[in-house]
Amino acid sequence: AQSVTQLDSQVPVFEEAPVELRCNYSSSVSVYLFWYVQYPNQGLQLLLKYLSGSTLVKGINGFEAEFNKSQTSFHLRKPSVHISDTAEYFCAVSVRSGNTGKLIFGQGTTLQVKP
Amino acid sequence: GAGVSQSPSNKVTEKGKDVELRCDPISGHTALYWYRQSLGQGLEFLIYFQGNSAPDKSGLPSDRFSAERTGGSVSTLTIQRTQQEDSAVYLCASSLKASGRPGETQYFGPGTRLLVL
Known part of the structure; x- marks a missing residue:
């Protein structure tokens, strides 16, 4: 079984400060990794995803994440945040070999950007 | 183009009533997912449809929950004899899910907020 833990x-x-949102996963099989953002009263929007290749993934709105296989982590970072980045952020995995592609989500991290 | 749409956006019902939630996926997307977002359980997978294949119902929490997808497009999630613990936001997502393409992006609708009194 797979699980995702968002540490904060x-x-x-x-x-304008930097931010890191932490995500660790547990899985006995290879997974794909995703970060989604949810603004108030909206659905989820994909920020970025890791499928293969370079472990540093760049996404929309200046976000990036680094896949670390040995630490089973996929932390999200942004060097300088804006007020508009205030939202809930979800880390998710899906099994590579599965047929469904269903996402397994962490509990979410609320990013609160203060002026 | 148009994104995933869901209706109604809000639904208030009384305990014991049946409800139907609708999802219109992005045109051309063959895969459709339902998820539930609740305070206690976070975001949970409910059910998955792909083309004409049998759906993956492994996430449905009880036999009061069912879903169908007619004509490979619109989907309806039905909850029978609603309970207060069914109160949640029900999210629908769709993806291209073409054969052999891994890690397809899922595009989410705005959700239906269900409140069971």
Whole structure:
């Protein structure tokens, strides 16, 4: 079975400061890794995903994430956040060899950007 | 183009009533997923449809939950005899899921917020 742990439920940060949202996963099989963002009263939007190749993945809105196989982590980073980045962020995995592609999500991290 | 749409956006019902939630996926997307987002359980997979294949129902929490997808497009999630613990946001997602393409991006709708009184 697969599981995803987001280590921080809330992350407060000042505008223009850097931020890291942490994600660790557990799986006995190879997985794909995703970060989604959810703005208030909206659905989820893909920020970035890791399928293969370079372990540093760049996404939308200036976000990037690094896949670390040995530490089973996929932390999300942004060098300088904006007020508009305030949202909930979800890390997710899906099994590479499965047929469904269903996503298994972490509990989410609320990013609160303060002026 | 148009994204995934869901209706209604909000639904309030009384305990014991049946509800139907609708999802219109992105045109041309063959894969369709339902997820549930609740305070206690976070985001959970419910059911998956792919083309004409048998759906993956492994995430449905009880036999009160069912879903169908007619004509490979629109999907309806039905909850019978609703309970207060069914209160949640029900999210639908679709993806291209072409054969052999791994890690397809899922595009989510805005969700239906269900409140069972």
